Amino acid sequence: MSNERIQSALAGATDTRAVVIEEGALARVADVFRENFPESRAVVVADGTEYRVAGEEVQRVLEQGGIGTEEPYVFPAEPTLYAKYSNIELLVGSLEGHDAVPVAVGSGTLNDIAKRAAYETDRPYMNVATAASMDGYTAFGASIEKDGHKQTLTCPAPRAVLADVSVLVAAPKDxxxxxxxxxxxxxxxxxxxxxxxxxxxxxxxxxxxxxxxxxxxxxxxxxxxxxxxxxxxxxxxxxxxxxxxxxxxxxxxxxxxxxxxxxxxxxxxxxxxxxxxxxxxxxxxxxxxxxxxxxxxxxxxxxxxxxxxxxxxxxxxxxxxxxxxxxxxxxxxxxxxxxxxxxxxxxxxxxxxxxxxxxxxxxxxxxxxxxxxxxxxxxxxxxxxxxxxxxxxxxxxxxxxxxxxxxxxxxxxxxxxxxxxxxxxxxxxxxxxxxxxxxxxxxxxxxx
Structure with missing residues (x-):
């Protein structure tokens, strides 16, 4: 992988400041968070499955790294999380109770929900990718079902993205x-x-x-x-x-x-x-x-x-x-x-x-x-x-x-x-x- 290529691309990005992709990257979550959200608290956002895959570890590393955290917000593992606006409303309701920065641990759907919810509560967010499933991790906008059909809702890309290659390789093949x-x-x-x-x-x-x-x-x-x-x-x-x-x-x-x-x-x-x-x-x-x-x-x-x-x-x-x-x-x-x-x-x-x-x-x-x-x-x-x-x-x-x-x-x-x-x-x-x-x-x- 060409880290030079990614770093060069970051120079022209409007929202994303840091991208870390490497084996064992989960161990760097606290450092990446601190560098990009100084003095901020974190709240892990995941669904039940992704929380077991990587969310628990992200929470542990944040706490051990001295990052203040809120109670994780975990959507149910079943039924499969869907990118519909009602899920954004649920997350927004929780985020309005504190000022912590969301750390979305998941793939496309979870990322889009967290992205829009962060925007609606006027704060940046970070993404920890758990699958190489789409190109939306560093893209602006969220693909959400609202008013009966899928549409792209306005919201900036994450300020920081972290992907542990060992987690990506272990993701479902589909x-x-x-x-x-x-x-x-x-x-x-x-x-x-x-x-x-x-x-x-x-x-x-x-x-x-x-x-x-x-x-x-x-x-x-x-x-x-x-x-x-x-x-x-x-x-x-x-x-x-x-x-x-x-x-x-x-x-x-x-x-x-x-x-x-x-x-x-x-x-x-x-x-x-x-x-x-x-x-x-x-x-x-x-x-x-x-x-x-x-x-x-x-x-x-x-x-x-x-x-x-x-x-x-x-x-x-x-x-x-x-x-x-x-x-x-x-x-x-x-x-x-x-x-x-x-x-x-x-x-x-x-x-x-x-x-x-x-x-x-x-x-x-x-x-x-x-x-x-x-x-x-x-x-x-x-x-x-x-x-x-x-x-x-x-x-x-x-x-x-x-x-x-x-x-x-x-x-x-x-x-x-x-x-x-x-x-x-x-x-x-x-x-x-x-x-x-x-x-x-x-x-x-x-x-x-």
Whole structure:
């Protein structure tokens, strides 16, 4: 692992000041806390399972290190803790009784609950990671179910993050696999940023790009070793996940680490896919299937020479906003998702003249852009192999979807974020539906 790389990234972070990732890191909890929260008291926050895994030790080290502590706040081990707003309200109610800094001991759900609760009680917090399961440890915002659907709530990233590699290696394999899938999704999200940059929609930030993409191939190179529990592979995974979060802080946007593959996941999460499982279907597993789906779409797109696109035909077929709004509303059955999809789709809608200008630019840049995309992307089949080797689901059926539902997701996911991705490119050129149809017809990627 490159501590130099992480320390360099911290220089551009807005919230996080310290990241410690090493074997035996739990022994340093008191020192890291004291350095980053001088004169403060601590309160350990965990669920019953994570408290047994690492919370008890964190509490012991804090006390022996001379840190004043409050009684730990421990959510029940069963049922599995879910990131819903009522759990934030419970924690906020407890935190309002003192001024201690929360030390969240857990992974994605617990971190998000503590992150938002700390924000609502106007204090920083620290995270002790227990699984390399997602890139949110060092990211701002918390993914929480509120008012009937998943949404990202405002809150800063932790001031300090500590991860003991021996604890991460011992975590449930599904959690490690989910983190791998989340990290591998940066392949397709990077491609989406290349597209947005080439078309003048959102220029690439060199530092934001470097923090995620420069080390990505190395971090995801050996899924077999990760599945076997090798510490070196775990070092790479947690470094990549932490760097992704720090990149979001530096760029003040998730564009550095999230593209169309996350739109697939966000749509499914908004509809409650896999929530009734125990444990619930992870964010990373949904991102993994989304990444394969998006990479397969890129392959169909790259099979076409868009330098020869009939721009006037595409502009002539382009619907008006009222027509788009009607179509967007028809794609969603949940009122909350429908409203959000209309809002997000309206934000990125362009009229005929602006579309013509964009597509003319596309014709000009396609020879260079297509070369960059081919160089950057991994084949969908290779992504599928890597995910399977890491222990991730790779088919829609494994996450509870039919092929028909997956096929419809391509157009539905387009509507839920204003971020420009390959879904928008295919839609604006008028080839989205035919490209997707090719993926599902006999001999197509999803028919194999």
């Amino acid at each position: 959690m490690t696999a989910a983190g791998y899938a989340d990290l591998l999704g940066k392949v397709t999200s990077g491609a989406d940023w290349l597209v947005a940059d080439a078309l003048g929609v959102e220029p690439i930030d060199k530092e934001g790009w470097r923090l995620v993409q420069d080390g990505l191939r190395g971090w995801v190179a050996d899924p077999e070793a990760l599945a076997a529990g090798e510490s070196e592979a775990m070092d790479g995974l947690i470094e990549g996940l932490v760097m992704s979060g720090l990149a979001m802080q530096a760029y003040q946007s998730s564009r550095t680490a999230s593209g169309a593959e996350h739109q697939f996941s966000h749509l499914w999460e908004g509809e409650g896919l896999g929530r009734d499982r125990n444990p619930p279907l992870s964010h990373g597993f949904k991102v993994g299937v989304g990444s394969v789906a998006v990479a397969a779409l890129y392959e169909r797109l790259l099979a076409r020479d868009l330098a020869r696109l009939d721009v006037e035909a595409a502009v002539s077929a382009w619907p008006s906003w009222p027509e788009v709004e009607e179509r967007v509303r028809a794609l969603h059955t949940l009122p909350e998702l429908e409203r959000a999809a209309v809002e997000q789709s309206r934000a990125k809608y362009v009229g005929a003249d602006a579309l013509r200008e964009r597509l003319e630019l596309l014709r000009e840049v396609w020879p260079e852009l297509s070369g960059k995309l081919r160089s950057h992307l991994l084949p969908a089949e290779e992504l599928r192999r890597m995910l399977r080797a890491a222990g991730c689901p790779v088919t829609p059926e494994e996450i509870g979807l039919s092929r028909d539902e997956l096929q419809k997701t391509y157009r539905r996911a387009l509507t839920i974020r204003s971020r420009y991705t390959v879904l928008d490119l295919a839609n604006e050129t008028g080839i989205l539906d035919e490209c997707v149809a090719e993926l599902f017809e006999p001999g197509g990627f999803w028919a194999r």
